Amino acid sequence: MQTFPIFLSLQDRPVLVVGGSEPAARKVELLLSAGARVTLIADTVVGEIAQLIAEARISWAGRGFDDDDLSGMALVIVATGDEALAARVSSAAQRRSLPVNVVDRPLLSSFIMPAIVDRAPITIAISTGGTAPALARRIRAEIERALPAAIGRLARFAEIFRVQVRRTLESSRDRRRFWDRVFAGRIGELALAGDEIAARRELIRLLDSARNENAPAGMVHLVGAGPGDPDLLTMKAHRLMQRADVIVYDRLVSPEVLAMARRDAERIFVGKRRGEHCQTQSEINRRLVSLARAGNSVVRLKGGDPLVFGRGGEEIEALVRAGVAVEVVPGITAALGCAASAAIPLTHRDHAQACIFVTGQLKDGTVSLDWPMLARPRQTVVVYMGAESLPIIAARLVEHGLSPATPIALIENGTTNQERRVVGTLATIEQQARRAALEGPTLCMIGEVIGVSLARDPELQDQRASF
Ligand code: SAH
Numbered sequence: 001m002q003t004f005p006i007f008l009s010l011q012d013r014p015v016l017v018v019g020g021s022e023p024a025a026r027k028v029e030l031l032l033s034a035g036a037r038v039t040l041i042a043d044t045v046v047g048e049i050a051q052l053i054a055e056a057r058i059s060w061a062g063r064g065f066d067d068d069d070l071s072g073m074a075l076v077i078v079a080t081g082d083e084a085l086a087a088r089v090s091s092a093a094q095r096r097s098l099p100v101n102v103v104d105r106p107l108l109s110s111f112i113m114p115a116i117v118d119r120a121p122i123t124i125a126i127s128t129g130g131t132a133p134a135l136a137r138r139i140r141a142e143i144e145r146a147l148p149a150a151i152g153r154l155a156r157f158a159e160i161f162r163v164q165v166r167r168t169l170e171s172s173r174d175r176r177r178f179w180d181r182v183f184a185g186r187i188g189e190l191a192l193a194g195d196e197i198a199a200r201r202e203l204i205r206l207l208d209s210a211r212n213e214n215a216p217a218g219m220v221h222l223v224g225a226g227p228g229d230p231d232l233l234t235m236k237a238h239r240l241m242q243r244a245d246v247i248v249y250d251r252l253v254s255p256e257v258l259a260m261a262r263r264d265a266e267r268i269f270v271g272k273r274r275g276e277h278c279q280t281q282s283e284i285n286r287r288l289v290s291l292a293r294a295g296n297s298v299v300r301l302k303g304g305d306p307l308v309f310g311r312g313g314e315e316i317e318a319l320v321r322a323g324v325a326v327e328v329v330p331g332i333t334a335a336l337g338c339a340a341s342a343a344i345p346l347t348h349r350d351h352a353q354a355c356i357f358v359t360g361q362l363k364d365g366t367v368s369l370d371w372p373m374l375a376r377p378r379q380t381v382v383v384y385m386g387a388e389s390l391p392i393i394a395a396r397l398v399e400h401g402l403s404p405a406t407p408i409a410l411i412e413n414g415t416t417n418q419e420r421r422v423v424g425t426l427a428t429i430e431q432q433a434r435r436a437a438l439e440g441p442t443l444c445m446i447g448e449v450i451g452v453s454l455a456r457d458p459e460l461q462d463q464r465a466s467f
Helices: 022-033 047-054 083-095 133-146 151-168 172-184 186-192 196-212 235-243 281-293 312-321 334-342 390-399 429-436 448-453 458-465
Strands: 014-018 037-041 059-061 075-078 100-102 115-119 122-126 219-224 246-249 266-269 297-302 325-329 354-359 379-384 407-412 420-425 442-446
Touching (some): 014 022, 014 083, 022 047, 022 075, 075 083, 083 100, 115 133, 115 151, 122 133, 122 151, 172 186, 186 196, 219 235, 235 325, 281 297, 312 325, 334 379, 334 407, 407 448
Parallel strands (some): 014 037, 014 075, 075 100, 246 266
Antiparallel strands (some): 115 122, 407 420
């Protein structure tokens, strides 16, 4: 985070604006809407500002800037074309540790003016850290489109009941659930539509029943986090992550996906990291059961799909045995994510009538798979967890009849910004993989379909031509 966002209260506080141009008028307007007492310094002013001065809504010093003008100010905004003046005001303000913004001059500013969506009392501020103000404006336009104009009404409505709800529902979790129900349901709709009387009546009824409810039982949602790109989360996964009390996740869940979770949800890491104690599956199962029994809404996040090589089955069994409700939310498994990102068709009318997912995990230094079945023609084989056993896999497939020229693709960190691909043949891949030193999660895809999508890849053509 390049800058630290805060919302400053300027009600009745003095603010200095230097400049009398059109941009200065825009800033004055904003400052007045935040309740600031504006003093403006400029030799000449545009009509709008002149009007504000005439109405005595701002005070005007029709003279040059003096360092003493800064005393007692809460904030300084400079909007003048006079570069030397801007630099002078900026350094004088910074000497006094006064927050100063010089319009369009980030280097002279100690704070940035964000793009603003104003739905009072809701204010949304957007910053691109000074890199691309035009992009900030686009984001603002999208947010404006997505947010009902009357959303501020909803906030004001909630404010009326805030204290009463806080007194009635003791735990912050119960309160959050209560407000979730208010905002997501009929009460929110009524308030948005301006029918405050009906909204009030229903809210009180809901509060009454929430008070009398026994603590709701917790449950576990076994949620697929997809292969890494947060845009590939399902809407249901996103919604549950936004409501969860606790998120239990492992190593394959990307930080970008995790960032989609509710800010104050508790996050528990149960994956393996080098040099750290790694929790056994039964420890994880026990943890899930006890979190749910304590009344939490638990999201158990797993990379890809929870039921594809994810030990999701074992967790379901343990939860069901313990009488804990469990719901499974599918995710995009690595094979589908990687295939899409490399545009490799997993099936193809001419080249592959079947697609097989297998695990290449080593057991006692070896891989026991049904090799004659995997070496059959006209199918795509996708190997999860196969990076280490790649040499064994390639050798066995050739031994069982696949051509050494069969194309193979290794995809590391598929769908993320760090995605890397190595494409070769069963004969060449081991050496290529060593050279590439793949370290992240890597998926291995074998079959003629790789040649279809990457037929124009010069490296692959060279390798295949050598057979
Ligand atoms: N449940 C997961 C798979 C877990 S097994 C899923 O459905 O995708 C872990 C293996 O998945 C890794 O060893 C790797 O082979 C594969 N994998 C997971 N995410 C990946 C990614 N983003 N890119 C490439 N391979 C990935």
